[in-house]
Amino acid sequence: MSGHGAPKVDRVDGTGLRVVVIAGSWHDVITDGLIAGAERVLDAAGASWRLVRVPGSFELPVASKVALDAGADAVVALGVIIRGGTPHFEYVSSAATDGLTRVAIETGKPVGFGVLTLDDEQQGLDRAGLPDSKEDKGAEAADAALRTALLLRELRGA
Numbered sequence: 001m002s003g004h005g006a007p008k009v010d011r012v013d014g015t016g017l018r019v020v021v022i023a024g025s026w027h028d029v030i031t032d033g034l035i036a037g038a039e040r041v042l043d044a045a046g047a048s049w050r051l052v053r054v055p056g057s058f059e060l061p062v063a064s065k066v067a068l069d070a071g072a073d074a075v076v077a078l079g080v081i082i083r084g085g086t087p088h089f090e091y092v093s094s095a096a097t098d099g100l101t102r103v104a105i106e107t108g109k110p111v112g113f114g115v116l117t118l119d120d121e122q123q124g125l126d127r128a129g130l131p132d133s134k135e136d137k138g139a140e141a142a143d144a145a146l147r148t149a150l151l152l153r154e155l156r157g158a
Contacts, residue, residue: 014045014146017074020067021049021142024057024079027121033128034078034114037138042076045146057081057115058092061099068107074145075103076112078138083119093117110152112145114138 021038023031035051042049054063057079064075077100083089096115104111114137118124129136 011044012143012146012150014042014047014150017045017047017146017149018072019047019049019074019076019142019145019149020064020072021051021076021078022060022063022067023051023053023077024055024060025053026056027080027082027124029130030080030116030121030124030128031078033125033130033133034080034116034138034141037129037136037140038076038078038112038114038142039138041139041142041146047146056092057096060096060115061103064100064111065103065107068103068109068111072109074110074112074149076114076138076142076145078114078141080116080124081118082121082124083117089117108152110145110148112141112143112148114141 019042023035060077060079064077067075081089081093100111116124116127126133127135127137129138
């Protein structure tokens with residue numbers, strides 16, 4: 001985890017875009033940092049957005065699908081999954097990742113992927129966009145969602 005090679009998050013004009021940030025409720029310090037990073041990017045872009053909380057990362061795909069079907073231009077999905085001593089980590093990580101990918105393909109709308117799959121809590125703190133963090137994955141996920149929504153508009157000729 002070095003952040004090496006990550007794209008630079010520059011301000012983009014998201015005026016007129018409707019975005020829903022959907023965040024899990026586990027590991028609130030890390031998740032709140034991810035939300036704050038997404039908020040900074042979306043506010044700077046001038047996008048219209050709202051926050052929805054779900055119980056955990058497993059619920060991110062279904063909530064994302066409903067938000068996009070209800071008219072959102074993009075979703076920013078934020079979650080934290082920390083490895084434990086059982087296969088639960090693999091199942092939830094796979095379900096969230098595969099589900100969010102399927103939602104994006106089925107709806108033809110972007111899902112900014114801000115689901116952290118971690119070996120330990122410190123890795124999350126390092127990626128959460130907190131004052132001592134090395135990375136800001138919430139900001140990166142929001143930036144990716146905005147840029148992809150704008151690209152899709154352009155490709156569709158809107």
